[in-house]
Amino acid sequence: METRSIKRLRQRQGSDSKKTNLMDVDNDNLVDIFSKLPAKSLIQLGCMSKTLSNIVSCPYFVKQHMHFLTATNAASEVPRLMVVAQSKNRYAGELTVLQSLQYDGTSLEKSRHTIVSKVIFRRQNYSFDLEFLFCNLVCLKDSNYGYGRRCLLLNPLKGEAVILPVDNTIRADVPANPIPKSYEYWYGMGFDNANNKYKIVRVFGYKFDYDFGYTGYKYLVSHVHVLGTSSWREIDSVPPRKITDKKVSAYGDMHWLTTHSRRVQEDIFFYISILTFDFKKDKFCWNIPVPPSSRGPRNFPPVERFQLINLKGSLSLIDASSDKYLEIWMLNNYDEKEWIFSYRIDGSAFIAACPYRSFRFWTCGEWEHGIFFKKSDCTTPDVIFLDLRSASINCVECPVSKRGLHTSVLSYTGGLISLRSYGNLVEPKTSSRDLNAFSNLWKFD
Secondary structure: OOOHHHHHHHHHHHHHHOOOOHHHOOHHHHHHHHOOOOHHHHHHHHOOOHHHHHHHHOHHHHHHHHHHHHHHOOOOOOOEEEEEEEEEEOOOEEEEEEEEEEEOOOOEEEOOOEEEEEEEEOOOOOOEEEEEEEOOEEEEEEOOOOOOOOEEEEEOOOOEEEEOOOOOOOOOOOOOOOOOOOEEEEEEEEEEOOOOEEEEEEEEEEEEEOHHHOEEEEEEEEEEEEEOEOOOEEEOOOOOOOOOOOEEEEOOEEEEEEEEEEEEOOEEEEEEEEEEEEOOOOEEEOOOOOOHHHOOOEOOOHHHHEEEEEEOOEEEEEEOOOOOEEEEEEEEEOOOOEEEEEEEEEHHHHHHHOOOOOOOOEEEEEEOOEEEEEEOOOOOOEEEEEEOOOOEEEEEEOOOOOOOOEEEEEEEOOOOOOHHHOOOOOOOOEEEEOOOEEEEEEEEO
């Protein structure tokens, strides 16, 4: 005769057998569920089993996850910080180091148990500059002047690197013997969620001087590269105005802050605007108006006092044109192009920590609870953190700061993109491990 405890055990076993395990769910439903999770949670899921790891690392799933983020304007990713430090030696070449940082509200430190990426360009007079950041991918652009510049696309989190195809095509109407520093290239990256493709846009321009003492560009030509292919495709659309280095990726597209001038009798007035490259249409457009308070004419170049950032998944404009306050506008609806006035920060406390009226040589980005500012040169090691919850300001020193070292702090998300799926990887020359980090070193001639 069975005892009560045995009966209860049999009943429990019977009920457990009717439960559905996670792996019993079909793949389509799993992909639909997982695509709504942040990348950090997916990376943790991938550590639980080989099957889950194969799902979250599959290129098809990674694209579906990116499609959800760009199509729904999801802001589930917590921004992380990265420092890019560059040192230049006329004999040894240039060294670029990328490493994750961690800010706890009081101090900024190097992240532990992270991957440190080091890139050495050994050719004299070579210089590679940071061009753009897309999710967890960083692009370093050859800043030497001339055709066919090299670009290195780097995934610091996974220790992966690829060199983008070099296109030496020259327009027939471009001067054959231009003056030095007359060529310029601009790059941007986005995601075409209509075709589930990662794309890179490149614009070439020939520099010239025009009225009012400002520089313009002509002979503009644009190309698009689909990540994973071996060539660039020329497109008809070119930017109608000069592109600046103030750009940000949002909603899968790339956005630049631009300025234009207008002469009225003896006076010159300046206006700001937002230039967007739509990766679904492969086209430059002006479909985002600036916020109402930023539309009026100004008697100074306003682009120096504005910044574009991706804040909580939305394209945002930082307006520092006033001495009294700092305003932040957020694009609430990308389809309807509706701006929302979100924050106004008292300038009296801010100006003591940062000469914020001139952002020309400052970079900014998002951290977990607000915005940070960093001057991108070798003279200012300070990073200024603005906490939007309390409007408090904290100035801390960058942990990677030495004399003669150019440092920038970036905001990125822990994306799932792996360059291994999009071309032949450039393997690091050496790899090493210590107690706090794993280092990869690439060397280029």
